[in-house]
Structure formats: structure tokens, C-alpha cells
Amino acid sequence: GAGVSQSPSNKVTEKGKDVELRCDPISGHTALYWYRQSLGQGLEFLIYFQGNSAPDKSGLPSDRFSAERTGGSVSTLTIQRTQQEDSAVYLCASSPLRDIGEQYFGPGTRLTVT
Amino acid sequence: AQSVTQLGSHVSVSEGALVLLRCNYSSSVPPYLFWYVQYPNQGLQLLLKYTTGATLVKGINGFEAEFKKSETSFHLTKPSAHMSDAAEYFCAVSALNQAGTALIFGKGTTLSVSS
Numbered sequence: 547g548a549g550v551s552q553s554p555s556n557k558v559t560e561k562g563k564d565v566e567l568r569c570d571p572i573s574g575h576t577a578l579y580w581y582r583q584s585l586g587q588g589l590e591f592l593i594y595f596q597g598n599s600a601p602d603k604s605g606l607p608s609d610r611f612s613a614e615r616t617g618g619s620v621s622t623l624t625i626q627r628t629q630q631e632d633s634a635v636y637l638c639a640s641s642p643l644r645d646i647g648e649q650y651f652g653p654g655t656r657l658t659v660t
Numbered sequence: 661a662q663s664v665t666q667l668g669s670h671v672s673v674s675e676g677a678l679v680l681l682r683c684n685y686s687s688s689v690p691p692y693l694f695w696y697v698q699y700p701n702q703g704l705q706l707l708l709k710y711t712t713g714a715t716l717v718k719g720i721n722g723f724e725a726e727f728k729k730s731e732t733s734f735h736l737t738k739p740s741a742h743m744s745d746a747a748e749y750f751c752a753v754s755a756l757n758q759a760g761t762a763l764i765f766g767k768g769t770t771l772s773v774s775s
Contacts, residue, residue, distance in 0.1 A: 550703075579762055579763075581765075587767075588750075588765055588766065588767035588768055589750060589752075589763075589765035589768075590765075591762040591763070591764070594762050602762070605762070637703065637704070639704075648694070648706060648709060649706075649763060650706075651696075651703040651704040651705070652703055653702065653703040654703060
């Protein structure tokens, strides 16, 4: 079946602009995660959604970052007033509840803030 | 709290040689351990995972890893490297019995394979 998809694949934006990154998880997966991959920092957890529960936002680096998950499926990560240090690859992953810890990753969105 | 340390940000081997990528973890609860691989310009792909039971875990593409609780290690090995193994490898940990827990990743090890 279809894997996790993310759009856009690449995004270049000017400093100070807002951006929205989209993730379509695998159908039926109840858990959805956002990670950020940047040079020298590795993979950092940002936010986690599980079903209709309140999201775990403990990894968000600042209040400029937010995310929504509508209808338990598609998720949007929003970065407001982008800064150059936000430049990174943003990865989305989804997981079926029965497979504890095993996450299926999308190809990522490469964000460049100029 | 959990953490992962990958020793060596870059490992180079010759084709046919043993591959050994080191991973040590820290966890206050019994861990679930994972190795993911990322090929150039692609997303992360699960290589193998340890949850419970047998401590020697076999994964895809001939890789295996052994969970050693006494050493808090989960090193990844492959007896004979192939050119196609060149990629970045990430070790990760999550908490046992916590469904949906986010993964904590190491900083990654880039594997280069020369002919």
C-alpha cells in the first residue's frame, strides 16, 4: 500500500515568512510524529499525535512551531516567522498502535530559509 | 529519560569487510531498540528492532544486532559489506510498553564502502 507522503518535497522561504508542511500518514495508522533532521543535530522529535488524544508537544523548539491533525489523518506542521536556524529536513512518521515503536517515515520536506 | 550514543560519526570499510556500527543507550526502563537506515535523498527505513525475547536480532539486507543489557549496547553488524550498504545509519530507543512513544535517535553514523 501507499507509504507516508509529505509535501512539498522542497520549500525555500524568506526569513520572517510562515510555512506549512503537510503529512499524509499510512491509512489506519493511529500515531503520527514529526521530527526535524538538521546538520549536527541529528533527528529531533517535535510533536506526536495519538488518535484523538491531546498531542505531545514536548519537542517543539519554540512557540513559532505548531501542528494540527485533522480527522485523525492528515497533519500540518506550521512554522511562523521563520528563522534561518529553522532550515532542516522535516520528517513525518506514522505507526499502527500494535507495533510499539516501529515508525514508518515519509521522504521529508527540505526547508531552506534565506 | 532515555538517550542514545553512536560512537563514530563516520565509518569506512572495504567491500567484503565486516561492518560494525556502535550504539550505546541509556534508559531508566527496559528499552525498545531500533536501527534505521537512510539512503541518500530517501526517508528512513527500519533495518531491525529489539523488543523482548531473543537478544540477537536479524534484520534486512544481512544486518543483525545484539542487545547486551550488561553493556547497554545494541551494536549493528554485517559480516560482509556491499557497496549498496553505503548510507547513514541511526540507532534509536523508545520506552518499553509505551505505545506510540517517540523515538530518541542517535546522531547517526555514515557508512562508506570502498571497492
